[in-house]
Amino acid sequence: MDRSWMYNMTNFGRMGLRPEFVEGVIGFVEYAKTLDPFQRSGMIKCPCNKCQCLNYEKPDAVELHIYRNGFKKEYTVWTSHGEIDNNFDVFQHYVPGESSSDVNSNAQNYRIDDMVQDAFGVHSDFDFANQGEEAPNFECKIFFEQLESASRPLYEGSPHSQLSIAVRLLSIKSDWSVPQGAMDSVIDLIHDLVDPNLEIPDNFYKAKRLVSKLGMSSMRIHCCDNGCMLYYKDDIDLESCKFCGKCRYKQTASGKKVPIKAMHYLPLISRLKRLYASNRSAPHMRWHHEHRRPPRVMCHPSDGEAWKHFDRTYPLFAAEPRNIRLGLCSDGFTPHSVSAAPYSCWPVFITPYNLPPEMCMTSPYIFLNCVIPGPRNPKVLIDVYLQPLIDELKQLWVQGVETFDVSLKQNFNLRAALIWTINDFPAYGMLSGWMTTGKLACPYCTENTKSFTLKHGHKNSWFDCHRQFLPMDHEFRSMKNAFRKNSVEQGYPHHLLHNL
Structure with a gap:
């Protein structure tokens, strides 16, 4: 289909929008309304140059965005709206089992929701009757079941799930450095404003625990302040460094012991x-x-x-x-x-x-x-x-x-x-572990390097190392004064560099 109208917005002299463009935008919105996300939530992905198919908006808002910002670059094939790009051997397709909790205006959260809903959508359609297909292993099965439970809409027609709300809360806390106590107070206020039967996390700790079901855990490993060792595996219970003897903890004014240095x-x-x-x-x-x-x-x-x-x-x-x-x-x-x-x-x-x-x-x-x-x-x-x-x-x-x-x-x-x-x-x-200073700094040439020490500056120099890459009959090889004085080049480059 010819979609050249997508990037030909205005009339000559920028005097208003072209009729073909307006007609095409209306056709795009009508097409997007036939997709599952709109049927479930009444919202569609906005392909304008600002939203970049990351945000969900109402159809009227999508039209307005496109009229203002135009379509995002190189989007003649609507891969984020169910179409397949036949010019690439890449399966960029919409997953029919995608849940309505994808409705998320935060681009950072969208990536997480996208992964969750992909996994859930595929799991919900499993059919192992075909030859060569297997059931998920125990760990993966538990993962899919937890996702299915946490990704259910809060109520019929809701654009949010328990998991999507937890992800949004954690993202807000991280982006704006909200203290944990303030986050718990906000969650309490949400509980007072909405139906108490809705499965919303009770506090920050439970929201964090729910998101941990994604399997993307993190560890905080204590380190020696001098970088001698990690308090890890067999050394996890040590109170001081076994090399330099420096203490692992420091004591706060309240008497609590906290690690001096830690790695995420x-x-x-x-x-x-x-x-x-x-x-x-x-x-x-x-x-x-x-x-x-x-x-x-x-x-x-x-x-x-x-x-x-x-x-x-x-x-x-x-x-x-x-x-x-x-x-x-x-x-x-x-x-x-x-x-x-x-x-x-x-x-x-x-x-x-x-x-x-x-x-x-x-x-x-x-x-x-x-x-x-x-x-x-x-x-x-x-x-x-x-x-x-x-x-x-x-x-x-x-x-x-x-x-x-x-x-x-x-x-x-x-x-x-x-x-x-x-x-x-x-x-x-x-x-x-290779020493990248001194005359033997090159890991390819090693002892066969052509570096030399400057007479007055006493620094290492690799000037005139490039002539060895020229053909053997090149005129530059025989020039004695144009490069390093009284020097001709008759050698070959290192075989690894020569093959490149």
């Missing part, structure tokens, strides 16, 4: 399992295997030599396309203003690379794994803070975890491998 850790395994619990992500986790490109065509990390070399080295791992390849990214930043005291905070992110290019590096699939506290740069002690992540990666590589794939309705043993890190050169030295 978000477990990785539960988040990888949730990728297979949602129908919006589970089919795409096999994309890298089902959409192989011809040789010398690069459009995804799986086309690179590093990925192919890993597959050749570990064929059993590569034989299961649902096994996950991970990338790790970490760098320091200062969360406070420049005028404040120096504080270096190090977040660690994990990204699964099985997904197609348009999903691979988007924010919903970049998992915050832990936040290494400051105020000092951890430097070589960063591996101390990465112990919980390393333990999970070892489990995923050696043993694997039982996972239910909702797209194929099968249980399988999920394994994962960390195949690379993404960071700047100083952080590379911290994560790998």
